Amino acid sequence: MEKHFVIVNLNYYKRCTILFSMKLPTTKNKSIDKSLFFFSLLLLITPIIYGQNFKPFTKLFVLKTTHFDIIYSEQSRPTAMRLASFADEVYSEVSSLLGITVPDRIPVTITPDTDEFNGYMAAVPYPHIVLFDTPMDIEWTTFQDPLRSLFLHELTHAISLSSRGGFLKGLHNIFGSWATPTLLTAPMYMIEGVTVSFESLDGYGRANDPLIQQRIRQAVLEKRPLSPFQASGVYDLPPLDRAYYEYGGLFSAWLQKTYGMDTYGELWRAMGARIPLSLFYYNYGFARIFKDTYHTPLKDAWQNFLKTYQSDTVQPLEPSDILVQGLQIRCLTAADNGVYGIDSKEQILFKLDIPQLGQKAKVQRIRSVPDSVYEITLNTNQDHLLLSYYRYSGARATAVVGEYTTAGKATGREWTGLYNASYFRDGVVGIAAHLHTTDLVYIDRAGQRHRLASGTEQILFSKPVPIDDNRIALIVSSKGIRKLAIFNIDEQAFYSVQTDLSDDVDRWRYIRNLSNKGSTLFFAFNHDYRFYKLGSLNLDAENTEKALFFSNVDRFGGVLLPVQTGESILYCSDGSTWDTLARYPMSDEGTYTRFRLVPLDFGTEEINQPVSLSSSQPKQKEAAYNPVRYLNPLKFWLPVPLINNVDNHIRIDGMGIITFFMDPTDTNIIFINAGGDLVGKLGYFDIAWTSLNLGFPVVSSFSDKIEGIDSDKGYLMYRATRASIESPLTISLGDGIFNLHLIPSIAMLLAAYNPENESSAYQWTYEHPLWTYGISLGISNLYRKPWQLFGNGLGLDLYVRATNEPNSGRLDTTLRECKETIFAWFGLRGSLYAAWDKQGLSLDGKNPSFENIPFADVAATEYASQAPGNLPWVTGGELEVKLFSFETQSNISHLYLNRLFATAAYRWVLYETVAESNLQTAGYELSNNIYGHHSMLLKIGTVVSATPITMAPLRYSPYFWAAVKLSNLQDQEPNNDFQLGFALSLEW
DSSP: OSSTTTESSSSSSOOOOOOOOOOOSSOOOOOOOHHHHHHHHHHHHHHHTTTTOOOOOOOOEEESSSEEEEEGGGGGGGHHHHHHHHHHHHHHHHOOOHOOOOOOEEEEEEEEEEEEEEEEEEEESSEEEEEESOOOOOOOOOOSSHHHHHHHHHHHHHHTTOOOOTEEEEEEEEBBOOOOTTTHOEEEEEEEEHHHHHHHSSSSSSOOHHHHHHHHHOOOOOOOOOHHHHIIIIISSSSHHHHHHHHHHHHHHHHHHHHHHHHHHHHHHHHTTOOOOOOSSSSSSHHHHHHHSSOOOOOHHHHHHHHTTTOOOOOOOOOOEEEEEOOOOEEEEEEETEEEEEEEETTTTEEEEOOOTOOOOOEEEEEOOTOOOOEEEEOOOOOOOOEEEEETTTEEEEEEEEEEESSEEEEEEEEEEEEEEEEEETEEEEEEEEEEEEEEEEOTTTTEEEEEEEOBBBBEEEOOOSSSSSEEEEEEEEEEEEEEEETTTTTTTEEEEOOOOOTTTEEEEEEEOOOOOOOTEEEEEEESSSSOEEEEEETTSSGGGGEEEEOOOTTTOEEEEEETTEEEEEEEEOOOSSEEEOOSSSOOOOEEOOOOEEEEEOSSSOOOOOOOOOOOOOOOOEEEEGGGGGOOOGBBBEEEEEEEEETTEEEEEEEEEEEEEEEEOOOOOOOOEEEEETTTTTEEEEEEEEEOOOOEEEEEEEEEEEEEEEEETTEEEEEEEEEEOOEEEEETTTTEEEEEEEEEEEEEEEEEOSSSSSSSSGGBBBOOEEEEEEEEEEEEEOOOOTTTTBEEEEEEEEEEEESSTTTEEEEEEEEEEEOSSSSTTTTTEEEEEEEEEEEETTTTOOOBBOOOTTTTTTTGGGGGGGGGGGGGEEEEEEEHHHHEEEEEEEEEEEEEEEEEEEEEEEEEEEEEETTTOOOOOOEEEETTTTEEEEEEEEEEEEEEEEEEETTTEEEEEEEEEEEGGGGGGGGGGGSSSSEEEEEEEEEE
């Protein structure tokens, strides 16, 4: 589950891409940019700006209940009908628990056009929910009713964040959803904590999941549990944003159990009534409200919560059993004398051969993989692998299974709409989806799909593990309770594995990570809410009394993803930050028992069939969806003065409003800034519209306002009427490791200069229009984990621009490569760039007609004053190496210091001058009119995190840099040999 404040997702992973558009040329806006407001708004809606939820031209319908407008396509009609049957009941349940109501109707959109189980709630410009109509993976967790729990989770966001009292409630009634005090008082672990704890009130969900509890228990065991400040999003090592859900969900559940639900509801109501301020983090905002509500400091309550997860008698890892440390193991599959696995820390497919006794294990990197890979299997010949992953197009995900050789080469065989695939007979077996239900399917060599078994809304299947050509083992969840099952194809029947143990149901209820070697199954189980342990079952054992084994030993990190290779069992020890690939001890204490196969009767209830509204619900007519009725500018607006900077003097020239509205399917998003300019006697406006109606983003804008520019004649004011349109497209290539980015754009400017006769700007005469055309094309697999300095990958970008002016045209190209390995001390980043401009450009790439310099971060700014501004072309590069990166992970009041870092870089630039240029310092003359400069740079800085908006953790990287201008060392001017600077980068 996830992520940015007000965009709150049920799942752990979501992509957020910020695309910066090309700016218009030749102007300098005299109005002070309202960047703070728009930046804050960007934090609210970035995850949904370019996230298309439906295929284009999908016809939508609306079904109304007492509190909801349920919006859906024809394909999701059964889900919509079922949701309508209990939606108001869930609203009453959550609202009564918190003592909070939502004053407006809540739109709920259901989309079937994605394969990844998730959902989100957006609080602006009004609370609205989007649910993805697809089944969940029961390896993640289990719910008794996934659709109901998903809806309850997102609805809890909508209700809890609607907490407002007193003056703040009045502001909301007038100005809409920006008056949401919980944005400033609710940390992320409370935002997700309330939802995870509420989804778990029925005994299911993550707060009851022993894997989630094990992770907190492990952190306490290592004496490395997160503090409340760290769990709010500033800690940038694993578990990353998973901490919101795990620490937050368990902490909220502990509060409810320890102090009662009434006090917990009082806490949330207090978060919407006031915003306490303080210079000290633990006396500010939520911490102060918590202390006033529970009469105990937040840090003390947090420590008492963590004490409930203290463990004893945990078996440590023996050094001889440790194979590799410092990984993030996503999945494993066994070969004859080793394992293949996915390390999400580096996003690689790796192989590890079992070392001889006394030798060190070595990880063999095979290839890069998409970050979304979640399963891997090996064929019986051990020459091909199946990777199960998601391919993304905007917000929509497609489930994909791709085949690769064990050398890492893609074979070209691929199956879409398939999850958790394994080799079976002459084809593959896996899980297919129909809305919120799962099917067990077999796809033969010819590509023909055969449905072997069907589930329902409450009966879900996990990864199938073929035992032979007739038997398939898999984990089945029946109304939230897992069972180990064997499916017999000849009999078309399921059998559950049962024992005579008194706690038989508990031993299977949270079973995970099923694998096999022949007819012996291996799995992880946790029946006592402590640590996951090893289990094994030999289905064809001669001694049936010892066919089934349950370990009794709690091991450091638990035992997850167990697989047998040769005579060894390898597993993942799940540390609080990094994982360890370990060998299981040959001797182990445990329980041996016999088992029996019992026919598994799922019953006759077909949950996935259309459901009519209950008699207690008002029966509503289905209506066509009309997005226009939801585009209300009064749901989010505020008055703003028109503040201008004229000749370095600040003045207020008028008044206006800023508003933002969108439809509940997040297909149309509109920003408007409009008002009156009293000095220019003009009604100004600036309108931006992002539309996803065509299946890809189209961003258009139209504005009319007074701007200004510095010129030889002084500061000139003019009326600027602008229009632009662009379409940022991202296309996944192959398995999604590389992405193609394409942004075509066109913009127009009409300028009318002030005749200085005190007339209205409407009477000023337009000059001829200036048109700007551009196209940006890039291909990249660059990524950077939050704890990394450089990241990994390769990226190539081309950017072509021109205007309708004569002799206008520009080409920029950049090539970047980054490399950071699992060894924290190593990091390398290289950049090459070239720019050609028909009008001429400066040494650092600047031209008044074309802003947005793609290589600005590596441009030779230290030499910019030593070359003319009309160079026909510039080329250069930078090679940067990491000197150190030291983790600090501690706070000073509101500032959280993540790490200190230093880098050294070598930078060079080449350029051509025109004959009439008057160079101040020519640098090295390489040939006729070709010159070069080079420098050595040192950067020293820190990564700092903060929560100025409590629900939106921000990360800053301020650093100082010093350049030794090597080209100037021979000019006898020491003052021109060095340059110092300061820079700041920002991310969220």
